[in-house]
Amino acid sequence: MTAFVSPPVVMILAGNDPSGGAGIAADIETLVSLGCHPAPVITALTVQDTHDVHNLLPVESALVLAQARAVLADLPVAAFKIGTLGSADNAAALHELLINHPDIPVVLDPVLAAGGGTALANSDLIEAIRDLLLPLTMVLTPNSIEARRLAPEADTLEACGMALLARGCRQVLLTGGHEPADGVINTLYGNNRRLESWRWPRLPGEHHGSGCTLAAAIAALLAQVQSPGSEPAMLSAFYRAQHYTWRSLQAGYRAGNGQMIPNRLFWAETDRDHHE
Numbered sequence: 001m002t003a004f005v006s007p008p009v010v011m012i013l014a015g016n017d018p019s020g021g022a023g024i025a026a027d028i029e030t031l032v033s034l035g036c037h038p039a040p041v042i043t044a045l046t047v048q049d050t051h052d053v054h055n056l057l058p059v060e061s062a063l064v065l066a067q068a069r070a071v072l073a074d075l076p077v078a079a080f081k082i083g084t085l086g087s088a089d090n091a092a093a094l095h096e097l098l099i100n101h102p103d104i105p106v107v108l109d110p111v112l113a114a115g116g117g118t119a120l121a122n123s124d125l126i127e128a129i130r131d132l133l134l135p136l137t138m139v140l141t142p143n144s145i146e147a148r149r150l151a152p153e154a155d156t157l158e159a160c161g162m163a164l165l166a167r168g169c170r171q172v173l174l175t176g177g178h179e180p181a182d183g184v185i186n187t188l189y190g191n192n193r194r195l196e197s198w199r200w201p202r203l204p205g206e207h208h209g210s211g212c213t214l215a216a217a218i219a220a221l222l223a224q225v226q227s228p229g230s231e232p233a234m235l236s237a238f239y240r241a242q243h244y245t246w247r248s249l250q251a252g253y254r255a256g257n258g259q260m261i262p263n264r265l266f267w268a269e270t271d272r273d274h275h276e
Contacts, residue, residue, distance in 0.1 A: 006037065007035050007036050007037045008035075008036050008037065008078040008079070008220075008223035008224050009036070009037045009038075009039055009075045009076055009077045009078055009223070010031050010036045010037070010038060010039065010077070010078060010079045010080070010081055010216075010219050010220055010223050011039045011040075011041060011068065011071060011072070011077045011079070011080050011081070012024060012027040012028070012031070012038055012039065012040045012041060012081050012083070012216070013041045013043050013064070013068065013080065013081070013082045013083070013085075013094060014027055014040070014041075014042075014043060014044075014081070014082065014083030014084050014111075014212070015042070015043055015044035015045070015046050015056070015083065015084035015086060015111075016042055016044070016045055016046060017046055017048050017209070018046070018047070018048060018049075019048055019049050019050050019208070019255070019256060020255070020261070021050055021208035021209045021255070021259070021261045021262075022048075022115070022208055022209030022211075022212050023046070023083060023084060023209070023212060024040045024042065025209075026209035026212035026213055026216065026262070026264070027040070027081060027083065027212055027216040028040060029264040029265065030212070030213050030216035030217050030220065030244075030248075030264050031081075031216055031219070031220050033244070033264050033265060033267065034217060034220035034221065034224075034244065035220070035224065036078075036219075036220045036223055036224070037075075039071045039075060039077065041064060041067040041068045041071070042059055042064075042067065043058065043059055043064050043083075043084060043085050043086050043090050044056055044057060044058045044059055044084050044085070044086030044087075044090075045057045045059065046084075048114070049256055049258060050208050050255060050256035050257065050258030050259050050261065051256075051257070051258035051259070052114050052115070052117065052118050052258070053114035053118045053120060054118070056084075056086060056120060057086075058085075058086030058087040058089070058090055059086065059090070061087070061089040061090050061092065061093035062093075064090055064093050064094070065093050065096070065097060068097055069097075072101065077101075077104055078104065078105075078222075078223035078224075079104060079105050079106075079107065079219045079220075079222050079223040080098070080101075080104055080105070080106045080107065080219070081107045081109070081215055081216050081219035082094065082106065082107070082108045082109065082133070083109045083111050083212055083215065084111040084120055085111075085121070085125060085129070086120075086125075087125060088122075088124040088125045088127070088128040091125060091128035091129055091132055091133055092128060092132060094132075094133060095128075095132035095133060095136065098133070098136045099136065102136075105138040105139070105219075105222050105223075106133075106136055106137050106138050106139070107137075107138065107139045107141065107215050107216075107218050107219040107222065108129075108133060108134075108137045108139070108140050108141070108169075108215070109141050109142075109211050109212060109214075109215035110129055110140065110141075110142050110146050110150060111146075111211065111212075112126065112145075112146050112149055112150075113145070113146075115206060115207075115208055115209075115259055126149060126150065129150065130150060130167060134150075134164065134167040134168045134169050135167065135168030135169075136168070137168070137169045137170065138169075138170045138171065138222075139169075139170070139171050139172075139173060139215075139218055139222070139234075140164055140169040140171070140172045140173070141172075141173050141175065141211065141214055141215045141218065142160075142164070142172070142174055142175070143174075143175045143176075143177060143178050143211060144157055144160075144174065144175070144176055144177075144178045144179050145178050147160040147161070147164065147172075147174050148160060150164060150167075151163035151164055151167070157174060157176075157179075157187070158187075158194065160174065161174050161187065161189035161194065162189060162192070164189070165189055165190065165192060170190060171188060171189065171190040171195075171234065172188070172189040172190070173186060173187070173188050173189075173214075173218070173238060174186065174187050174188075174189065175211070175214065177202075177210070181202070182202060183199045183200060183201055183202055184199070184200045184201075184202050185197055185198070185199050185200075186198050186200070186242060188235075188238055190234075195231075195235075196235060196238070198238075198239065198242055200242065200246050201246075203246075203249050203250055203252075205252075205259070205260050206259045206260065207249050207252055207259055207260045207261070207262050208258065208259035208260065208261055208262075209261065209262055210245060210248075210249055210262060213244075213245045213248055213249075213262050213264060214241055214242065214245045217240070217241035217242075217244045217245055218237055218238065218241040220241075221236075221237035221240055221241055222234075222237055225237065245262070247266055247267075248262035248263055248264045248266055249262050250266075251263035251266035251269070
């Protein structure tokens with residue numbers, strides 16, 4: 001009898017969304033879908049629905065660290081995925097955590113605002129992300145709005161990508177869903193240059209948790225490769241993560257009265273149809 005090989009462990013450090021569309025719930029669905037074991041560390045509690053975030057309560061930084069350290073002492077974490085942080089104190093705590101685990105790749109989704117527009121990061125937190133976390137990040141996944149806020153000195157999106165590399169990120173996947181164009185163009189920056197661009201058909205409506213899905217998918221795929229820093233492995237992971245995210249959005253459904261929820265288990269419905 002063949003022994004079962006346990007799936008790679010990805011630690012999620014993000015906020016809880018009680019609507020189930022974004023945050024920890026989105027990350028767990030994505031990681032399980034792509035063959036990983038999620039280890040969720042809660043950084044913030046939110047009052048949230050599919051329209052917007054109505055309130056946010058950061059978890060105490062000492063408790064964030066305690067959650068993470070308990071898991072790291074017990075499970076072989078293969079990647080970190082970071083989302084909503086809630087406070088500059090939490091960013092500082094994660095900086096302390098990450099510098100003690102330099103061999104674990106970090107995927108950072110810099111969540112600065114909710115899909116409905118509510119700000120989720122004040123100036124202190126943005127500064128902490130820039131100064132403390134970007135230098136420790138393997139992959140940063142900002143949308144165009146977040147990129148401009150993190151690199152206000154840049155006058156174009158290309159310049160934003162380069163400025164974020166200069167702040168220490170190894171690679172930046174800048175997503176173009178908020179830009180006025182027929183399609184969505186996502187651009188990858190690394191090695192002091194633009195490495196690749198992908199164009200995806202624009203889907204109708206707005207989706208809740210699309211950024212979480214993409215970042216978690218990248219983390220899941222990096223956790224499964226032997227050399228996550230190699231360029232071929234990275235490019236394959238970036239393409240597969242975008243394809244998975246696009247398929248999830250394409251199969252999205254309306255659970256509430258606000259934004260659509262990505263169907264991150266679309267593949268299960270396909271498998272079910274084949275067996276019926």
